[in-house]
Amino acid sequence: MRTLDKDGYALPPVYQETVPTTENKTGLWRFLTPIRREKISPCRKSCPLENNIPRWINEVKEGNWGKAWSVMKKYNPFPAITGHVCYRFCEDECSRGFLDEAVHIGEMEKKIGLWRHRNYKFSETKPGNAEANEGKKPEVAIAGSGPAGLSCAYYLNVLGAKVTILEKMSQAGGLLATGIPEYRLPRDILQKELDILQSEGIIIKTGLKVGKDITLNDLRKNYAAVLLAVGAQESKLPQIAGDAVSEVAGAVEFLRDIHLNKIKKVQGQIVVIGGGNAAVDAACMAKLQGADKVTLLYRRTREEMPAHSDEVNAAREAGVDFVFCAVLQEIIGGEKIQKIRACRAAPSRRGERLQILAETAFDLDCDFLIMAVGQESGLSRFSSLSFSADGIAENGAAVFAAGDALSGPATVADAIFSGRKAALLLAGILWPEKNISNLSVASSLNGNEPIVELEHLNPRLFLRQGRFNTAEDEAGRCFGCGICNNCGVCWAFCPDLAVGGSDFEILLDYCKGCGICVRECPTGVLEMEEVSSGGA
Amino acid sequence: MINTLVGDFSREEFMLSGHNACSGCGPAIAMRFIMKVAASGAVVVIPASCWSIISGVVPLRSLKTVVLHCPFPAAAATGGGIKKGLEAVGDSRTQVIVLAGDGGTFDIGLQGISGAAERNEDIIFICYDNEAYMNTGTQKSSATPYGSYSATTPAPKVKSDPKKDIMEIVAAHRVPYAATATIAFPGDLSQKIQRALETKGFRFIHILTPCPEGWGSPADITVKLSRLAVLTRLFPLYEIKNGAEYKLNFLPEDYLPVNEYLKPQKRFASLDKLQIEHIQESVENHWKELCCKTGTRK
Amino acid sequence: MGRKLMNGNQAAALAVKYSRVQVVCAYPITPQTSLVENIAQMWAGGEFPGEYVSVESEYSALSYLIGASYSGARTFTATSCQGLAYMHELLHWAAGARLPIVLVNVNRALGAPWSLEPDQLDSLSQRDTGWIQFYCADVQEIMDTLIFSFRLVEQTRIPCMVVYDGFVLSHTYEVVEPPLQEQVDHFLLSPPSRAAFHTDKPQTIQAVTDSRYLSRVLQERHLSMLKIPGIVKELDHKFQEIFARSYPLAEGTNLETADTVIVAAGSLAQTVKSFLNTVEDRKEKLGLLRLRLFRPLPKDEIASLLSGDNIKKIVVIDRNVSAGVGGIFAQELRALLQGIPYRGKIFEFNLAGGIDLTPAMMEKVLQAISEDPGSEGKIIWGVDLQ
Missing domain, CATH: 3.40.50.970 (Thiamin diphosphate (ThDP)-binding fold, Pyr/PP domains)
Structure with missing residues (x-):
C-alpha cells in the first residue's frame, strides 16, 4: 500500500531499495590482469653504477631531498663528486631525448650531493677516537683512497665494519685529488666527502704506501680483510727513438705533479700523445697552466677517441690543437727536446691494425712531451697475487682488488661501482652468516632484468618541454621509465574505478581487464598477464 | 586531491565500481570525471543510451547522486522541467545535468535541445558521443562519421555523409557556453565541467567517448584513440561563449595524419586511399574554419 | 465571487x-x-x-x-x-x-x-x-x-x-x-x-x-x-x-423509468438531456446515462445504474470510431455489461468526425431501432441521417 506523507501527498511507490553496483564483482569478466613489474630504465642500464635514477628523480620531483639521498646512497654515495665529473651516459640514453631533450640527470645528481653536504651533521667525536664497543666490529684495510677505495670504505662502514684507508700520497682522494682537473672537480667537494667519511668513523691515513711503508702481510695479519684499490696511476712510457731526454712525462704523472704543485708553471710548446681522458686532461691542463701552444696527437680519427666529448670540447675551448691520424715516430733533440717527428696513419677503427702512410713525416716544435698511451695497474707491485675478474685474490687470502687497479683506467663512476661490489664481496667474508640487505647497498644487476623499451612508454602524455631551471621542475620531465612513480595515470583513466587512490593498487574485484592502464602507463611498469580463471 | 600526470582530481568518487559498462568503455571514463566535478549536488537526467544501463539495472545504481531516467527524445525538456520544478519548490541550488548519447543529441533529441537552448534553460546538456547507437549494437546515427561501418551502414555502403556539426548547431542558438572535450584530456574536461557549473543558462558539452565494441578497436586503446582524435585535429578541443567567442583549448604540437586515428578502428576498415585523403581534407578545412573563428594562426 | x-x-x-x-x-x-x-x-x-x-x-x-x-x-x-x-x-x-x-x-x-x-x-x-x-x-x-x-x-x-x-x-x-x-x-x-x-x-x-x-x-x-x-x-x-456542487462518477437521468437509455459522454450528453423532455407523448420512455469518469471505468456504478428491469434498449452515442470495430464507448459498455444480469439490447449510434447531434437525428435513431430490431448489430451512422 502506498502511504501519504504528512502533507497528504502520495509518496511514489518504492518496490525495491537500490543497491550500490559495488555488489557486482565485474572482476569476473577479466581474462587479463594488469600487474606492476619494475623494469630497468635506459638511463640505469647505461649507468656504470646501475643507479636507479628514476627512483631518486621521483623524490626530487616532490622536493624530498632527504628521500632522494636515501635512494641515491644505495647506489652512489658520492653524488656531489659524480655530479661534477660523470660523463652522464644516462643522458645519452634518456627516453625523454626522443621527445625533446634528455632529462638533466647529472645536474640533479649534483644537487642531491650538495644537499647532502649542506645537511650533513658532523659528529662530535673526532675520527679515530674509537668508541669502546668498536672492538666488536671487524676491521678492514683499504689501500688507496681513490673513488673505488672510498666507495668500498663507505659501504663497509655502513654495513658495520671498522675501515682504515691507507693512502700513499700526502693527500687523500687518489685520482680525484691528483688526476681530475680542478675545473672539473672543485677540491672543496672532495674535501667535504672526505670529512664526512671520517666523521662517519672511517680512518684515513695518508703518506703510507702499502708494499713500501707497510707490507701486505702486516695488513693481512691485523685486518680481517684487505682491499687493494690502488688505481692505475703509472703511465706506460713506450720506447721511442731518441727518447733519452728529461722533458718527457706520463700524463698521469704530469697531472699529479701539477695538482701537488710540483709543476708551478708550464711554458713553451707542449705535445701530448694519446686519445684518452688522461691525454685530453693533460693537454687542457698544460694549456691552462700557461703553455704557449699545446698540440694533441691521436693516431686515429676524432670519432675514435676514447676521451669523452665533454673533455674534448673543454680542451678545444681552452685552445688545445688536435691532430688526428698522427703517430709519434721520433723525438728530436739532445739533452733537451727540440722537436718531435710524426707521420700520418690511414683512418682506422679502434682495434684495427694501424696503417702508417709512407712519406708523410712532419715535425712539430716541442719543449715538453706528455705521453698518455696507457697506464699501469698499481697491482703490478703485488706480483704474487692474481685476482679473478671480480677482484677476489685467487690464492684464497682475504685480499680483494677493485677500481682501475682491477679493470684498467675507467671512469670515476666505474670505480665507485667497483668499490660497491667489493664491499658486498668483503661483507660475505666478514659476516658469512649475515644476509646483506639490499636496503643499504644495492647489489648488481644480473642482466636478466626486463628493460624498458620505447614502446612501453606513453610520451604523448607529455608536452614538449625544454629543461627547467629548478631541479623539482626538471624532475617532472622524467618519464620514470620502468618504475611506478605514482603518476596516477592508471587511476585516472580506469573506467571501472578499479585502481586504488592511495597506492594505485589494482582492485581485482572490479578490474575488467581492459588494459587501458597498461596502455596509458607512461613508465612501462604495468603489463598484462593472463589469468588462469577470471575474477578475483 | 590526487595529483596525476594528466591533472589534479578530487579523490572522492561519485561513481561506483561494478557498473555494467563494457570493458574499456569511454563513456564510463567521461562520466567519472563529470561526477568528480559536479559531485553529488546535481541531478542527472539520462535518456535511452548506454548510460541507461551503466547507471544500474534495478536494483543496482552506480552513481552517488539522484538519477532520473527519461524517454529518448525527452532529455533536454525533462532536464529543463526538473530545474524549473526545483526552482518552483524553492531549490535554486541543485544543478541539473542531462547526459545523453549522440543519438539522444544529434538525432532524436535535437528538437528538444534546440528548444531548451532557445529558452536558455538553466541546465548542463552533456552529449557523450560514441558516434552510433552503441547500446543497441552500433546502428548509424547522424554523429557517425563519413566512411564508418555500422550495422545499418554495412560495407560496402558505409556511411557516405559527414557527421553533423552539433557544436555549430548549438552555437547558432547563442547559448552562454558550449565546449568540446574528450577523455584523454581529463584535466581539460574537468575544467569545462567546472566552467559549465559556474555559468548560468543552457550549457552544452560535447564529449568524444570512444567505444571499443562499436568502433572495432582493442579495449586498451580507448584513451589513446581519444587522444589521437585531438592530435589529428579530427576532434579539436574548443569552447564557444555566447555562440560567438571561440577559443581553442589545445593546439597540437604537430599534426598527425588522420590515418593514425582511423587505422586501429575496424569500422573504418573499408576506407581506401582516396577516402582517407577526403577525410584528411575535410579535417583540414574544418580546422581552418576553426582557426579563423578563434583567431589562431596555425 | x-x-x-x-x-x-x-x-x-x-x-x-x-x-x-x-x-x-x-x-x-x-x-x-x-x-x-x-x-x-x-x-x-x-x-x-x-x-x-x-x-x-x-x-x-x-x-x-x-x-x-x-x-x-x-x-x-x-x-x-x-x-x-x-x-x-x-x-x-x-x-x-x-x-x-x-x-x-x-x-x-x-x-x-x-x-x-x-x-x-x-x-x-x-x-x-x-x-x-x-x-x-x-x-x-x-x-x-x-x-x-x-x-x-x-x-x-x-x-x-x-x-x-x-x-x-x-x-x-x-x-x-x-x-x-x-x-x-x-x-x-x-x-x-x-x-x-x-x-x-x-x-x-x-x-x-x-x-x-x-x-x-x-x-x-x-x-x-x-x-x-x-x-x-x-x-x-x-x-x-x-x-456545494457534486459530480457523480456516471450520471443517470430517468433511469428508474426508462425503457430506452441513451448513453453519451461530454457535451453530447447535455444535448441528449435537453432532448429527453422535448416530446410529451413519446411512446418510448427515454433515459440518459452520461459517462463522466471513463478511466478507470466505474464498472459497479454503471452496472447498478443499468440494472433496472425496465431498461430494454441502450443506444450508445459515439463521436469516435475504432475502425473495424465501432464506437469505443459502445465497445467498453458491451465489455462492462458482460456477465451482468442485463437482457437489454445495445445499439450503436456513431457521430465520428464530429457530426453535430440534432433532435431530428435523434428521432430518426429512435425510429430506426424500433422499426428494425436487427439494427442492434449494425452501426447507425449520423452522417447517413443528415
Missing part, C-alpha cells in the same frame, strides 16, 4: 490559477489555444504566480512537466488531437513514473485529413496510457473537475486527463460560478514547497528493470487505478461540502 459568463477554455485557465499550479508548460493547438493564452495573460499580468513555459512541441511540453513533476512541482498542460498523439509515449511515461500531472485535452479530430471537428478519438486512443480520464459536459464542470483533479492526482500519483469537446465547450460561453480562492485552497493540498528528491540521498528513478519487477509496477498501477472510483466519490463529498 459572482456568476460569470465564460467559455470552457477560460474556465480551465481560471481553475489552473485557483489551483496554484507551479509550472504550466504547453504548446498551442486549436482549439486549446485560448486556454493557454489565458494562462499566459494572467502570468504576464502577475495574476498567475506560477511559471508559464512555452516550448517547441507537445512532446517537450509533457517532457518538461515530467521533469517538473519529478521535482515535486504542481504541473499542468493542455493540448488537443495531434498534440495529444504526439505526447503519447510520455503519457505512458508519466503514468508509469506515477507523476501527478493534470492535462486538459480539448477533443478534436485527428488527421488525416485535417479537421477541426470535435471527434473524441484523440483522447480515447490514449485510454490505455494509465491516465485517469474525465469527460466534462459543461463549462462549470470543466472548472470544477480541473480543481478536483489536482487533489486527486496528488493523493494517488496517477495523472489525470480532463477532456471536453472542442468549440462546443472550449469556445461556448456559459454562466459559471467561479470558486473563491479560499475554497480551492481549502480543498486542495497546499502546493509542494520542497523537492521530491534529495541530492544527498542517491537514488535512480525509473531505471531498467526485469519482468518480475515491472510486473509488480504494472500490477500496482492497475490496483491503484481500481481504487480511483472510490477515492473520487470520497473526494466528491469533500468537494460538495466546500463548493
Whole structure:
C-alpha cells in the first residue's frame, strides 16, 4: 500500500531499495590482469653504477631531498663528486631525448650531493677516537683512497665494519685529488666527502704506501680483510727513438705533479700523445697552466677517441690543437727536446691494425712531451697475487682488488661501482652468516632484468618541454621509465574505478581487464598477464 | 586531491565500481570525471543510451547522486522541467545535468535541445558521443562519421555523409557556453565541467567517448584513440561563449595524419586511399574554419 | 465571487490559477489555444504566480512537466488531437513514473485529413496510457473537475486527463460560478514547497528493470487505478461540502423509468438531456446515462445504474470510431455489461468526425431501432441521417 506523507501527498511507490553496483564483482569478466613489474630504465642500464635514477628523480620531483639521498646512497654515495665529473651516459640514453631533450640527470645528481653536504651533521667525536664497543666490529684495510677505495670504505662502514684507508700520497682522494682537473672537480667537494667519511668513523691515513711503508702481510695479519684499490696511476712510457731526454712525462704523472704543485708553471710548446681522458686532461691542463701552444696527437680519427666529448670540447675551448691520424715516430733533440717527428696513419677503427702512410713525416716544435698511451695497474707491485675478474685474490687470502687497479683506467663512476661490489664481496667474508640487505647497498644487476623499451612508454602524455631551471621542475620531465612513480595515470583513466587512490593498487574485484592502464602507463611498469580463471 | 600526470582530481568518487559498462568503455571514463566535478549536488537526467544501463539495472545504481531516467527524445525538456520544478519548490541550488548519447543529441533529441537552448534553460546538456547507437549494437546515427561501418551502414555502403556539426548547431542558438572535450584530456574536461557549473543558462558539452565494441578497436586503446582524435585535429578541443567567442583549448604540437586515428578502428576498415585523403581534407578545412573563428594562426 | 459568463477554455485557465499550479508548460493547438493564452495573460499580468513555459512541441511540453513533476512541482498542460498523439509515449511515461500531472485535452479530430471537428478519438486512443480520464459536459464542470483533479492526482500519483469537446465547450460561453480562492485552497493540498528528491540521498528513478519487477509496477498501477472510483466519490463529498456542487462518477437521468437509455459522454450528453423532455407523448420512455469518469471505468456504478428491469434498449452515442470495430464507448459498455444480469439490447449510434447531434437525428435513431430490431448489430451512422 502506498502511504501519504504528512502533507497528504502520495509518496511514489518504492518496490525495491537500490543497491550500490559495488555488489557486482565485474572482476569476473577479466581474462587479463594488469600487474606492476619494475623494469630497468635506459638511463640505469647505461649507468656504470646501475643507479636507479628514476627512483631518486621521483623524490626530487616532490622536493624530498632527504628521500632522494636515501635512494641515491644505495647506489652512489658520492653524488656531489659524480655530479661534477660523470660523463652522464644516462643522458645519452634518456627516453625523454626522443621527445625533446634528455632529462638533466647529472645536474640533479649534483644537487642531491650538495644537499647532502649542506645537511650533513658532523659528529662530535673526532675520527679515530674509537668508541669502546668498536672492538666488536671487524676491521678492514683499504689501500688507496681513490673513488673505488672510498666507495668500498663507505659501504663497509655502513654495513658495520671498522675501515682504515691507507693512502700513499700526502693527500687523500687518489685520482680525484691528483688526476681530475680542478675545473672539473672543485677540491672543496672532495674535501667535504672526505670529512664526512671520517666523521662517519672511517680512518684515513695518508703518506703510507702499502708494499713500501707497510707490507701486505702486516695488513693481512691485523685486518680481517684487505682491499687493494690502488688505481692505475703509472703511465706506460713506450720506447721511442731518441727518447733519452728529461722533458718527457706520463700524463698521469704530469697531472699529479701539477695538482701537488710540483709543476708551478708550464711554458713553451707542449705535445701530448694519446686519445684518452688522461691525454685530453693533460693537454687542457698544460694549456691552462700557461703553455704557449699545446698540440694533441691521436693516431686515429676524432670519432675514435676514447676521451669523452665533454673533455674534448673543454680542451678545444681552452685552445688545445688536435691532430688526428698522427703517430709519434721520433723525438728530436739532445739533452733537451727540440722537436718531435710524426707521420700520418690511414683512418682506422679502434682495434684495427694501424696503417702508417709512407712519406708523410712532419715535425712539430716541442719543449715538453706528455705521453698518455696507457697506464699501469698499481697491482703490478703485488706480483704474487692474481685476482679473478671480480677482484677476489685467487690464492684464497682475504685480499680483494677493485677500481682501475682491477679493470684498467675507467671512469670515476666505474670505480665507485667497483668499490660497491667489493664491499658486498668483503661483507660475505666478514659476516658469512649475515644476509646483506639490499636496503643499504644495492647489489648488481644480473642482466636478466626486463628493460624498458620505447614502446612501453606513453610520451604523448607529455608536452614538449625544454629543461627547467629548478631541479623539482626538471624532475617532472622524467618519464620514470620502468618504475611506478605514482603518476596516477592508471587511476585516472580506469573506467571501472578499479585502481586504488592511495597506492594505485589494482582492485581485482572490479578490474575488467581492459588494459587501458597498461596502455596509458607512461613508465612501462604495468603489463598484462593472463589469468588462469577470471575474477578475483 | 590526487595529483596525476594528466591533472589534479578530487579523490572522492561519485561513481561506483561494478557498473555494467563494457570493458574499456569511454563513456564510463567521461562520466567519472563529470561526477568528480559536479559531485553529488546535481541531478542527472539520462535518456535511452548506454548510460541507461551503466547507471544500474534495478536494483543496482552506480552513481552517488539522484538519477532520473527519461524517454529518448525527452532529455533536454525533462532536464529543463526538473530545474524549473526545483526552482518552483524553492531549490535554486541543485544543478541539473542531462547526459545523453549522440543519438539522444544529434538525432532524436535535437528538437528538444534546440528548444531548451532557445529558452536558455538553466541546465548542463552533456552529449557523450560514441558516434552510433552503441547500446543497441552500433546502428548509424547522424554523429557517425563519413566512411564508418555500422550495422545499418554495412560495407560496402558505409556511411557516405559527414557527421553533423552539433557544436555549430548549438552555437547558432547563442547559448552562454558550449565546449568540446574528450577523455584523454581529463584535466581539460574537468575544467569545462567546472566552467559549465559556474555559468548560468543552457550549457552544452560535447564529449568524444570512444567505444571499443562499436568502433572495432582493442579495449586498451580507448584513451589513446581519444587522444589521437585531438592530435589529428579530427576532434579539436574548443569552447564557444555566447555562440560567438571561440577559443581553442589545445593546439597540437604537430599534426598527425588522420590515418593514425582511423587505422586501429575496424569500422573504418573499408576506407581506401582516396577516402582517407577526403577525410584528411575535410579535417583540414574544418580546422581552418576553426582557426579563423578563434583567431589562431596555425 | 459572482456568476460569470465564460467559455470552457477560460474556465480551465481560471481553475489552473485557483489551483496554484507551479509550472504550466504547453504548446498551442486549436482549439486549446485560448486556454493557454489565458494562462499566459494572467502570468504576464502577475495574476498567475506560477511559471508559464512555452516550448517547441507537445512532446517537450509533457517532457518538461515530467521533469517538473519529478521535482515535486504542481504541473499542468493542455493540448488537443495531434498534440495529444504526439505526447503519447510520455503519457505512458508519466503514468508509469506515477507523476501527478493534470492535462486538459480539448477533443478534436485527428488527421488525416485535417479537421477541426470535435471527434473524441484523440483522447480515447490514449485510454490505455494509465491516465485517469474525465469527460466534462459543461463549462462549470470543466472548472470544477480541473480543481478536483489536482487533489486527486496528488493523493494517488496517477495523472489525470480532463477532456471536453472542442468549440462546443472550449469556445461556448456559459454562466459559471467561479470558486473563491479560499475554497480551492481549502480543498486542495497546499502546493509542494520542497523537492521530491534529495541530492544527498542517491537514488535512480525509473531505471531498467526485469519482468518480475515491472510486473509488480504494472500490477500496482492497475490496483491503484481500481481504487480511483472510490477515492473520487470520497473526494466528491469533500468537494460538495466546500463548493456545494457534486459530480457523480456516471450520471443517470430517468433511469428508474426508462425503457430506452441513451448513453453519451461530454457535451453530447447535455444535448441528449435537453432532448429527453422535448416530446410529451413519446411512446418510448427515454433515459440518459452520461459517462463522466471513463478511466478507470466505474464498472459497479454503471452496472447498478443499468440494472433496472425496465431498461430494454441502450443506444450508445459515439463521436469516435475504432475502425473495424465501432464506437469505443459502445465497445467498453458491451465489455462492462458482460456477465451482468442485463437482457437489454445495445445499439450503436456513431457521430465520428464530429457530426453535430440534432433532435431530428435523434428521432430518426429512435425510429430506426424500433422499426428494425436487427439494427442492434449494425452501426447507425449520423452522417447517413443528415
